[in-house]
Amino acid sequence: MSRLVVVSNRVAVPDDGPARAGGLAVALREALQENGGIWFGWSGKTAVRPAEEPAVTEAPPVTYATLDLSRCDHQEYYNGFANRTLWPLFHYRLDLADFNRQDYTGYLRVNTHFAEKLQPLLRATDDIWVHDYHLIPFASELRRLGVANRIGFFLHTPFPAMEVFLALPSHERLARSLCAYDVVGFQTMNDLRAFQDYIVHEQGGEFLGDNMLRAFGRTLRAEVYPIGIEVEAMQRTAAHAMQEPAVRRLIKHMGERRLMIGVDRLDYSKGIPERFRSFERFLEKFPSHQGSVSLMQIAPVSRGEVPEYKAIRSELEHLAGHINGVYGELDWMPIRYLNKGFPRETLTGFYRACRVGVVTPLRDGMNLVAKEYVASQNPHEPGVLVLSRFAGAARELDAAVLVNPFDHENVADALNRALAMSLEERTERWEAMMQKVHDSSLDKWRERFLSVLRAVPEGGYGAA
Ligand SMILES: O=P(O)(O)OC[C@H]1O[C@H](O[C@H]2O[C@H](CO)[C@@H](O)[C@H](O)[C@H]2O)[C@H](O)[C@@H](O)[C@@H]1O
């Protein structure tokens, strides 16, 4: 079978240690190990004068090849166009999107540079799998260099409704770039429909049926591949994680009290301020829970150089301080807000120890935390997942208590309902969700995508 080449902004180089070896990294590494291959992308580092050639780590049969970014490239490509233009736009935050032409130029420059550095490493028979919004123009850059290989793309974020995408000054160029791939994968039907809508109604493309599209002189397959987690591994870890020192400390501290848990990168798309306000409303509306229920929010800092991320950090510090000041007692704090990350092994224990998982993003591509919370539960005493209808995960986990995160009253009621839920109902919902989590495990996601990519005829689906 042909070799696989994975291209992503972040690369999980083995030497970087276990902290990075998350589910996605493990799944991609396994795919690379099957037939050998290359994992190519940013090193995660900036340098004053970055080396011209990629740094290569050999871990046979996998080669890791990474490039440093200059400060300017990092600013314009990663902090700028990827995370101040595309990220807010794709998460329906037009109010936060910054349409800076210089950042856009930097984004294209890095994509061109990366493509030029990968091209000499490629063989004619390699299958190439590119990931996420940082690298949308990557295939068109490779095509420009004469690369005719099969190239697939998976978008981990939502794809926005046509009217929102149209606000992007470079929408046409990016859409054209997406059509340079042979297979484009989305998390949900919603995302796929939005893309098809744009291609057909704005670009005069043609829907050929069977998920095939023709646009910009090319034919491609665009489909839904919901990403998942390593279910069995997570279940095993969760059962043992209750003995982890951090988890034991938490359980000891809780005593008879009950905990709700939120775990998110510190990102405005995750709806954490709205969650805190909903929790405040819950305490106000159901005062019997005061003194006996707390919300533990784990929120490691993310993209900390981007101004909007700095702003949300101070907003949350203020809110948590306010709620704890108003409702807190000498021996009870309503919100435990931790600005640090934990290894996934510890998180599984936290998930299992917490009666309610609160996953309320305003918009999210998938949200793996929702699936991890479900998989970590004790089958004999499962907790309840309160899930935003705007997370991709809600499409599959419709047995969760679904909420509108903008509606504090709705979320407050849902939290109360989750605490009062009978064991019978909790078990019924949990079993239904576990079935879905199994159906879209990380292995299945990867195998589905790669089998479709590998079935693309040599030379692609043909020109229009
Ligand atoms: O690389 P960072 O800037 O530190 O950000 C971390 C990742 O965040 C985003 O994750 C998305 O992918 C998840 C898995 O498919 C999905 O569940 C979630 O809804 C998405 O937000 C981003 O898309 C990744 O590229 C980042 O590496």
Ligand SMILES: O=c1ccn([C@@H]2O[C@H](COP(=O)(O)OP(=O)(O)O)[C@@H](O)[C@H]2O)c(=O)[nH]1
């Ligand atoms: O302290 C933390 C917080 C989060 N995560 C992991 O980070 C991932 C977050 O993925 P998700 O899809 O929920 O959101 P993203 O951050 O990718 O937007 C999940 O696998 C979490 O277990 C972690 O390992 N430690």
